Amino acid sequence: MNLTNMTHMHLDIWTPNMTTFRVKLVDFGADGAFAGGDDTDHELVFSNPAQSQWISLNIPLADFTNLVNKGHVAQVIFSGLPVAGGTVYIDNVYFYKDAVLPTAPIAAAPNPTHAAANVISMFSNVYTNVTVDTWRTSWSSATLEDIQIQGNDTKKYSALDFVGVETVTNQMNLTNMTHMHLDMWTPNMTTFRVKLVDFGADGAFAGGDDTEHELVFSNPAQAQWVSLNIPLADFTNLVNKGHVAQVIFSGLPTAGGTVYLDNIYFYKATVSTNDVFGYDVLKIYPNPVSIGQTIQMPANIKSAQIFDAYGRSIQQIIGSEITTNNLNSGWYIIKAEDNNDKYLVNKVLIR
Structure with missing residues (x-):
């Protein structure tokens, strides 16, 4: 041999x-x-x-x-x-033989599909973007390149320790948004972090009313586009969301990470009862359900969102079980995604 x-x-x-x-x-x-x-x-x-x-x-x-x-x-x-x-x-x-992973994406990030009316976009060819003061602040430790992949504008950060993105001049009011979205592609990062900073009502850094929170994503898939849809509720210490002025990306390896970013925006996830008829029916049991019982979905469901009767996203679920301890009596809509990235919807009555 x-x-x-x-x-x-x-x-x-x-x-x-x-x-x-x-x-x-x-x-x-x-x-x-x-x-x-x-x-x-x-x-x-x-x-x-x-x-x-x-x-x-x-x-x-x-x-x-x-x-x-x-x-x-x-x-x-x-x-x-x-x-x-x-x-x-x-x-x-x-x-x-070990597979040799590519060091840069050859295909552009997938185009987002959220309705523009429900989006505040920082960077995307699909939406109208808000004014961003800088994609690399003077205090950053990273190299920024503006590139195109298949004609699609993309941000490339290399030698990344941390990088600050600022909208100080036009601070973002995310009060009515429910999620942050971004598409990332990395050949080598083992940890990726996202921090949001709100400058508070005075609109000034360190003015006494600033709030912030950082989320950590461990072992992101490498050499492929990863779409992150992050509930803003996960930024638990970001008490205020009316004057968001900084987005900070960081990660590991320290000062050695490379990441490509696209479609960075915030959106409002809404579902109306009319939307139920636009998807296949999600099988759930029991229905109706008593508060405290667990709702079972098919085993191939990987995640789900729960919406109240007004279409507001109130809970995000990972897996195929939903606990009802924190829900009040009433009608809810469950929108689930299965392992084939297919969406299914159903209504549930909690009593």
């Missing part, structure tokens, strides 16, 4: 009694013959493998340090303890 371009060896093992498991690779060299003078080999030892369960081993070929050549691998040798008494089941023995 020519493993020159491979990076790892994989195998699954299951043993009822082995206390040591070894894997040796032997390369016969260019002459293709055993003991031809150019053979190389290396053995790895795995001590105390978990017993009576399947274990997946993904072994970097670089760990076989004495296996200088990998172009003519002719032997794989398994051994272990107890001597002549070990039992092992082995499956899925193969070598593979």
Whole structure:
């Protein structure tokens, strides 16, 4: 086997009694013959493998340090303890190459679909944007590039530690908004943070009535567009939302992150009873439901929003169960999204 371009060896093992498991690779060299003078080999030892369960081993070929050549691998040798008494089941023995993730998006972020009448947009080709003083304040620690991807305007931040975006001159009144939306694409960030800062009624930084809150998103998916729809209610310390003047992005690795951003806006999520007939029906049980009971949705539901009779979003759910302890008696609308990104809607009576 020519493993020159491979990076790892994989195998699954299951043993009822082995206390040591070894894997040796032997390369016969260019002459293709055993003991031809150019053979190389290396053995790895795995001590105390978990017993009576399947274990997946993904072994970097670089760990076989004495296996200088990998172009003519002719032997794989398994051994272990107890001597002549070990039992092992082995499956899925193969070598593979780590996928190389792209470092920049080749496709633009998806176009948002929220109604413009319900949106306050900071940056998007789809909506009319408010005036932003700067997308990189003087106190930021990041590099900003304005680029286009497939003709779509995009913000690229690199060497990112933190970056401030300010609307001090035209502060945003988000009182009637329910969510913040942004599309992000990163090749390397392991943590992404979003902070909102409201300057208060005096409209001045550190004027005594400022409020702020930062949310942390751990391990965002890399090398793909991720759409964040963040309930403003999650910014719990952002007591006021009438004079939002700063949006601050930060994350990890410190001063090493790269992120592409598009479609940064705030929106009001509303659903009317008439909208129920525009979607497939969501199956829920029980209905009606008593306060304190749990509403069950299908297992393939990944999230849902609850709207009151006035169309106001009052609760966001992750998963397929809804607790009713914090809801009052009355009619509600549940709008759910399944694992195929399909929306389903139904009305529920809580009594």
